[in-house]
Amino acid sequence: MLRNDAESYGVVTILFHWIIAVIFLGQILLGYLMVRTGNYALQFSLFQWHKSLGFLILLLSGLRLLWRMVNPRPRMPDGISRIERAAAHAAHGFLYLALFVIPLTGWAVASSSPLQIPTYAFNLVVIPPLPLAISDQAEAFWTMSHAWLAYLSAIVATAHILAALHHHFWKRDAVLLRMLGARRPAPVRPHADPLRIANKDTRS
Amino acid sequence: MTIARTCVSAILKAAIPLLFAIAPALANADTLADVAGRYRIDASSRIGFVVEQIGGGGISGDFKKFSGVFALNNGDISRSSIEFTLFPESVNTGQSRIENFLRSDAVFDAQNFPTVTFKSTHITQTSANTATIDGILTARGKSSPASFQASLATHDRNAIVFHVEGKVMRSRYGMDVGTPIYSNVVQFNMTIHGQRG
Ligand code: HEM
Ligand code: HEM
Numbered sequence: 450m451l452r453n454d455a456e457s458y459g460v461v462t463i464l465f466h467w468i469i470a471v472i473f474l475g476q477i478l479l480g481y482l483m484v485r486t487g488n489y490a491l492q493f494s495l496f497q498w499h500k501s502l503g504f505l506i507l508l509l510s511g512l513r514l515l516w517r518m519v520n521p522r523p524r525m526p527d528g529i530s531r532i533e534r535a536a537a538h539a540a541h542g543f544l545y546l547a548l549f550v551i552p553l554t555g556w557a558v559a560s561s562s563p564l565q566i567p568t569y570a571f572n573l574v575v576i577p578p579l580p581l582a583i584s585d586q587a588e589a590f591w592t593m594s595h596a597w598l599a600y601l602s603a604i605v606a607t608a609h610i611l612a613a614l615h616h617h618f619w620k621r622d623a624v625l626l627r628m629l630g631a632r633r634p635a636p637v638r639p640h641a642d643p644l645r646i647a648n649k650d651t652r653s
Numbered sequence: 654m655t656i657a658r659t660c661v662s663a664i665l666k667a668a669i670p671l672l673f674a675i676a677p678a679l680a681n682a683d684t685l686a687d688v689a690g691r692y693r694i695d696a697s698s699r700i701g702f703v704v705e706q707i708g709g710g711g712i713s714g715d716f717k718k719f720s721g722v723f724a725l726n727n728g729d730i731s732r733s734s735i736e737f738t739l740f741p742e743s744v745n746t747g748q749s750r751i752e753n754f755l756r757s758d759a760v761f762d763a764q765n766f767p768t769v770t771f772k773s774t775h776i777t778q779t780s781a782n783t784a785t786i787d788g789i790l791t792a793r794g795k796s797s798p799a800s801f802q803a804s805l806a807t808h809d810r811n812a813i814v815f816h817v818e819g820k821v822m823r824s825r826y827g828m829d830v831g832t833p834i835y836s837n838v839v840q841f842n843m844t845i846h847g848q849r850g
Contacts, residue, residue, distance in 0.1 A: 489759035490830045497834065564750060567708045569834050575708045 453520040457627050462520065465513040466628060469548065472506055477603050480596075500559060501570045503552045510548035526622045540609050547602035554595040561587035688808050689727035692847030694720060695812075699844045700739060704823075705836040712835065714746035723847060725813075730778040735786060737771040759830045766793045774798075786817075792826040801841070810849075817843040 452459040458466075476499065483495035525534060559568055560578035563585060568576040581587060616624035623631060700719055705711040721737035741761035744752050756763040773788035782805035790799035801819030808814065821839045823829060829837060 489754055489757045493754075493759065493831055563748060565710070567706050567834050569707050572833060577708070 453523055455521055456523055457632050458523060458630070459520065460630070461516055462513075463628060463630055465509065465516065469506060469509050469513065472502055472509075473548070474606065476502055476506065477599055480599060496566075497569070500555065500568050503555050504568070504570045504576060506548060507552040510545075510552075513548075514545070523627065526624060528620075528622070537612070540605055540612070543605050544602065544609060547598065547605070551595065551598050551602060554591055554598060557581055557591040558588060558595050561591050563588065688805075688813055689725050690849055691722065691724045692813060693722050693850050694737065695846040695848045698846045701842045701844075703840045703842065705838070705840075707834050712746055712751060714744060714752075716740065716743050717745055718743035730784055731776055733773075733776050733784075735771070735773045735776075735788070739769050740767060741769055741792075742767065760828050762793055771799065790821060790826070793828060795826045797822075797825040803845075806844070812849070813847040815845045815847070817841070817845055 450459060451461050453462055479495060479499050479502070483492055483499055486492050486495070525537075529537075556568075556576075556579055559566065561581045561583055563583055565578070565583070568578075570576055581591075613625045613628070616622050617626070698719070700716040701713070702715065703711055703713040716739045719737065719739035721735065723735035724733055726732040740763075742756060742763045744755045744761070746752055746755070755761055758765070761769070769790070769792040771788050771790045773786050775787045777785045777787070779785055779802075784803050786801045786803055788799060788801075789796050799819060799821050801817050803815045803817045806814040806816055819841045821841065822837055823839050824832065824837050
């Protein structure tokens with residue numbers, strides 16, 4: 450139940466995926482909005498929330514990667530072409546990388562800024578700055594990198610979400626369901642779907 | 654001749670240490686009477702402040718524009734008074750982004766509240782050359798008691814210099830933005846140059 454097996458994702462993998470997915474998408478929205486508000490006091494506290502949540506993602510992603518390394522990977526459902534497989538691998542790989550590189554570049558923004566605003570994650574833990582050059586130019590460089598990577602990953606995440614929906618509503622396979630916790634779907638689809646069985650029953 | 658000379662040198666020998674011994678006491682006794690009067694706070698004064706931040710360091714700076722007057726009462730320090738105004742627009746930290754933040758409606762709201770004022774209500778002498786100044790500080794439209802410690806540094810006939818320190822809780826004036834990353838306590842460290850007039 451907790452662990453993955455050859456057919457399905459365990460609870461831990463599922464929780465990691467959805468908790469991180471929600472915070473990650475929230476971070477992109479928060480990041481976009483916070484740099485555009487004219488209210489300085491609100492902006493200050495939104496920035497601190499953004500930094501805290503970003504470090505939470507970094508921490509959770511580290512644990513998630515470790516968990517992934519000690520768990521079997523469910524095999525892909527049948528009927529997935531080699532190109533689809535490669536695209537899924539590339540997208541997942543990119544998203545995994547983003548979960549580390551984006552918080553790190555964000556950390557670099559905070560560390561290189563001449564403002565030297567401390568990072569006090571959730572007002573609980575002081576996180577020291579990275580040992581980087583401090584200047585307006587360095588801050589601008591890291592801000593650019595952070596923003597580009599964040600928006601690029603938003604595009605990849607959108608493709609990833611559309612792919613999941615495509616699997617579910619178009620191909621009607623188990624890809625999305627098993628990330629939602631469905632266990633060992635029966636190999637033949639129509640009989641595995643209770644709604645369809647119900648439909649059939651009423652029609653017959 | 655020799656006797657007279659010995660006498661004079663003996664008196665001098667005794668008198669010089671005596672003079673050294675009583676000079677500071679005389680100065681103290683003189684101080685109040687000497688310095689009593691009205692003064693205007695001169696532009697050469699420095700209104701410095703520090704706000705500490707979590708993990709060490711902080712924001713420090715000063716205000717470039719201010720004005721004020723004080724009156725030192727002859728004989729009774731507690732009947733002295735001070736009125737002070739500073740213009741938060743003139744805040745200086747060496748970092749323009751921080752200054753703009755401080756001027757904005759997140760902190761001083763300098764556009765709507767162009768001055769911060771302090772008016773003493775009670776002054777208590779605490780030693781020969783120190784006193785505690787209690788008063789009302791008004792910032793951002795809010796008034797709350799504040800207290801400062803003053804110590805006399807130097808003076809001459811027309812001018813007087815005090816060091817003044819005090820801690821102000823900024824949350825009382827609706828300026829608690831950034832806490833607890835930045836301390837709620839603003840530490841003032843001021844050198845007040847008074848000019849008679
Ligand atoms: C996965 C986690 C994160 C995501 C998805 C993310 C995303 C974003 C986005 C979309 C923006 C707005 C970019 C713009 O439009 O200019 C932004 C800005 C920012 N982020 Fe993040 N961020 C993350 C983590 C972090 C972390 C951990 C920190 C710092 C410790 C951080 C610090 C910042 C800062 C300081 C800015 C403002 C840059 C500026 O001055 O414009 N971020 N972030
Ligand atoms: C909210 C919409 C989302 C949906 C519907 C969704 C759906 C899915 C599904 C169905 C899988 C399983 C794919 C498989 O079994 O091969 C998956 C895996 C994955 N998702 Fe998402 N996802 C969403 C958001 C995100 C976001 C925002 C991220 C970005 C961090 C993300 C990162 C990943 C990663 C890295 C994997 C691979 C997991 C692994 O193989 O260990 N997902 N997602």
